[in-house]
Amino acid sequence: MPIPSKPEWSHIPAHARHVMLCTGPRCTQRGAQQVWKVVRNELLAAQRMETADGVLLTRTHCQFPCNLGPVATVYPERCWYRIASADDARRLVREHLVAGTPVSALLLNGDTP
Template identity: 25%
Template structure:
């Protein structure tokens, strides 16, 4: 049994060579997701954990996140996308197909 119901990882990797990366935007979206999860009372043991990840190797897709235990990968461009993923997937158990990678 997993310690968390959902564990969400945001790519926050920065590349120095000018190639696309999730870095700055991924960090902002991760911070937003952490605050949103906390405001909904979904954080903590047995609930939801939000973490940064190293490179998820999907840089051309823009900011990337993955939700476990389902292993569903998402592109999320803004806070609205994060809200939709939290509402639909985390709370509702439905994959957000329009954002799925």
């Protein structure tokens, strides 16, 4: 049986930042699916989904540290976030992914990039 294919699946989507959001079992139990939906909808509303100045949003499996999830990482800044609510998700999009300023209050271990 042939594997489904589309021409656009052969190219890396345009993006300035890559956000990897854990949807592994422990992060999912802590609300990662809802966080993913909010981040995606906010990026679409801001017209920053897969654009040259926007974001490539990827769901991942476990990234660790599971007990602090839901965990999201943002590259190229190498920021590790705990995104515990829809409000946190909206703040991440508004402040870091659109305005370009990491959200220190959401960073794991209080690290700064």
